[in-house]
Amino acid sequence: MKSLKLTVAALVASAAFAGVAVARDQVQIAGSSTVLPYAKIVAETFGETFPDFKTPIVESGGTGGGLKEFCKGVGPDTIDIANASRQIKGDEVEACKAAGVTEIQEIKIGYDGIVFATDSGNADLKLEPKDLYQALAAEVVIDGKLVANPYKKWTEINPSLPDAEIAAYIPGSKHGTREVFEEKILAHGCKDAGAQDVIKAAFADAKDQLSKCVAVRKDGLAVDIDGDYTETLARIAANKSGIGVFGLSFYENNADKLKVATVSGVVPTAESIASGEYPVSRPLYFYVKKAHLGVIPGLKEYVEFFTSDDMIGPDSPLVEYGLVAAPDAEREEVRKAFVDGKIM
Amino acid sequence: MSQVSMSPSMAALGAASRPERRDIGLRGRYAAERRFRLYGMAAIAFGLLFLFLLLFSVVSKGYTAFQQSMITIPVEFSEQIIDKDNERATNPQKLVSANYPVVARDALARVLGVAADDRAAMREVNGMISDSVRVQLRNLVTANPAIIGTTQPVTFLAHGDLDSAFKGQINLDVPEKDRKISDRQIGWMNQLAESGALSKHFNTGLFVNGASSRPEAAGVGVALIGSLYMMLIVLVLSLPIGVAASIYLEEFAPKNRFTDLIEVNINNLAAVPSIVYGLLGLAVFVNFAGFPRSAALVGGLVLTLMTLPTIIIATRAALKAVPPSIRSAALGLGASKMQTVFHHVLPLAMPGILTGTIIGLAHALGETAPLLLIGMVAFVADVPATPMDPATALPVQIYMWANEAERAFVERTSGAIIVLLIFLILMNVGAILLRRRFERRW
Missing domain, CATH: 1.10.3720.10 (MetI-like)
Incomplete structure (x- = not known):
């Protein structure tokens, strides 16, 4: 009897909740796990600086997942901002439009460097895109022919590299970082190593040519990491001669355990990345639903706060964490575009 | 045919092994039972081993989280910094947006004897204090504006990197540029610890605070x-x-x-x-x-x-x-x-x-x-x-x-x-x- 009454009460209670679309009084954000730490810092500081607004909620879930959630429609039950570690794609904009999200504002927050690092006990490491391509590509060119990658040791590729088995921990394909790695390292290395010409001769389609260039070996020497950088760090702790791919901010937080490699002779630092001298970097973005500005309390203020020099300027907490600040003119442009209401 | 050929041999076997026929495999059966018990105990030992490993790794890494390094120093709630133009009566927002981290930084710099015009040193001093000090000091001031202009002893959170270093979790042997805490900050840390200003307290915040990008202020x-x-x-x-x-x-x-x-x-x-x-x-x-x-x-x-x-x-x-x-x-x-x-x-x-x-x-x-x-x-x-x-x-x-x-x-x-x-x-x-x-x- 008692439990029956309880059941009825519970059912009534849940029915009473149903259908009540609650007006939201805090900003909701989702997206890239690379942007997540920066968004968290801004959200937290925002909540502290503006006690009138609630601290925004920041979900992770990847750039693609965040944009998908973002493009679900307009209204308080959809998110306001999507963080992205790459630019929004054409088909994503189309999907957004189809769901009624016609006005999207793009905000570039700065740059992120991608570094190669190994255990701190190892000797200094100097990498070239060419060497990385030859170590990690599925097929390399030997004597003018495309063959399955035969290299097992770094020294077989370049005598100046360490005398150790090739072991590289690279971001898995669900990470935005992988795209940057393919584009900036493998495609470049493919060209430098002279493999591109051979591939061009063998394949007519430009898409095939590119995918051949960036295909990673699958014999276990290059390991895809689908988790986060902490997993890469653990792999390197287990295999001291392994090389891992990290974000600059993660490396800087664990610099006592890791030794960073130069790429094309350039040490990755905030300065060398901002100047473009260090080759492996990418811009970071977030996207704002314009229809929510002025509806969701604090959204406009959050974006303005994020784009202020207090947050992404040269001496800001985000830069301290590892973000590479965009040049002054670019930041000014971003702020102006937001105020002007420029949409994509 | 087979019966005929078998029976004499069976009879012979029976006659020869008469005393052994009482052996109904008892020894074998006891041995099997002993083996099974052994397997069972091995299975339990295996499970216990992993339970122990799990608990050991979690507890040995995690018990330090229940303590948090805090800095207790006299803080001067300087009117110069908080409310320079004495507007707080007309504009209460002034007390909300005041630059409280500077108040804490200056207080710590004074204790450490750092000159206010040494900007690099001041930045390193700032790096020892948690940014959450802003909210803490703001709450103190808005609750009781009368403390502006006075000096009060305040206990605030040390920065996460200082906390890690103080607990010995950062390898201090590596070159200075490879760690989040500088040699000078380590010197100050030891100086503060000796004077008793820097000490470990029970980490109440771990149970009370919400998520934070600052480890020292993060809680469940x-x-x-x-x-x-x-x-x-x-x-x-x-x-x-x-x-x-x-x-x-x-x-x-x-x-x-x-x-x-x-x-x-x-x-x-x-x-x-x-x-x-x-x-x-x-x-x-x-x-x-x-x-x-x-x-x-x-x-x-x-x-x-x-x-x-x-x-x-x-x-x-x-x-x-x-x-x-x-x-x-x-x-x-x-x-x-x-x-x-x-x-x-x-x-x-x-x-x-x-x-x-x-x-x-x-x-x-x-x-x-x-x-x-x-x-x-x-x-x-x-x-x-x-x-x-x-x-x-x-x-x-x-x-x-x-x-x-x-x-x-x-x-x-x-x-x-x-x-x-x-x-x-x-x-x-x-x-x-x-x-x-x-x-x-x-």
Whole structure:
């Protein structure tokens, strides 16, 4: 009897909740796990600086997942901002439009460097895109022919590299970082190593040519990491001669355990990345639903706060964490575009 | 033919091994039993070893998270910095937006004897204080504006890197540029520790605070409350629904193909991966019913769906275990079917039902996958006042901290695991106590 009454009460209670679309009084954000730490810092500081607004909620879930959630429609039950570690794609904009999200504002927050690092006990490491391509590509060119990658040791590729088995921990394909790695390292290395010409001769389609260039070996020497950088760090702790791919901010937080490699002779630092001298970097973005500005309390203020020099300027907490600040003119442009209401 | 050829040899065998025929493999059987016992003990030892390894790795990494380095120094609430033009009477906003971190920085610089015009040194001093000092000092000032212009002893959080260094978790032997804390800061740290200004306190914030990007200020408070809300919702919804469903199925429903189908489905649902319930929850509760994203209410509803099959199966097993003689006796004495069930069968099945419920709850407490899709794997800093407010859950907090880059989050991850384990132990102890209390013998 008692439990029956309880059941009825519970059912009534849940029915009473149903259908009540609650007006939201805090900003909701989702997206890239690379942007997540920066968004968290801004959200937290925002909540502290503006006690009138609630601290925004920041979900992770990847750039693609965040944009998908973002493009679900307009209204308080959809998110306001999507963080992205790459630019929004054409088909994503189309999907957004189809769901009624016609006005999207793009905000570039700065740059992120991608570094190669190994255990701190190892000797200094100097990498070239060419060497990385030859170590990690599925097929390399030997004597003018495309063959399955035969290299097992770094020294077989370049005598100046360490005398150790090739072991590289690279971001898995669900990470935005992988795209940057393919584009900036493998495609470049493919060209430098002279493999591109051979591939061009063998394949007519430009898409095939590119995918051949960036295909990673699958014999276990290059390991895809689908988790986060902490997993890469653990792999390197287990295999001291392994090389891992990290974000600059993660490396800087664990610099006592890791030794960073130069790429094309350039040490990755905030300065060398901002100047473009260090080759492996990418811009970071977030996207704002314009229809929510002025509806969701604090959204406009959050974006303005994020784009202020207090947050992404040269001496800001985000830069301290590892973000590479965009040049002054670019930041000014971003702020102006937001105020002007420029949409994509 | 074979019989003829076999029988003499068998007879000969029988005659020769007459005393051994009494050997009915006793030794072999004892040996087999001993071996089996050994295997059993080895299996238990194996399990215990891994339990020990798990606990050891979690506790040895995590116990330091329950302590937090704090700096206690006299802080001058300088009017110059907080309210230069004395506007606070007319413009209360002034006290909210004042630059409180500078107040703390100057106070620490004074203790350390750093000149105010040495900008590089001042920045390093600033790096020793947690940024959360802004809110702390602001709250002190807004609560009592009279302290402006006075000097008060204040205890505030040390920066996460200083905390890690003070606890010996940063390798100080590596070159200065490769660590987050400079040689000068280490010198100051030792100086402060010697004078007693820097010391370790019990980390209350770990239990009270919400998520934070600063490890020193991060806590499982929001996650604890979120988990608590969800467990309450799961208990309130799934226990009555589950028990009602199983009583009907077990005691009243006719046995036919339809009820067989339901039984198969329930057993199947119990084995469905939990992420599927997350998808369902997103579609039904968030997109259709319009419940807020990231809210504990939605999480609780999703976990209820996930827990129901477990509870139904456990309850049905408990009802089945009640001897039929109890039912017959009750019916024979003139009780109605419903009286039989509620007065006699259900009380006897209660220990089993409670155990099943608590195991189901404990399972739900440890779930992250279904929460991912309804937006509960998120950075939530504000403490949720109602189940409709955004919240996270304990295992989610562990997952998110495990992915953080800062060293100080390593110990906090293990600390949060310890908190979760304590919760689970409490729930299981509760299950045992309830079972003891309700258990009846016949």
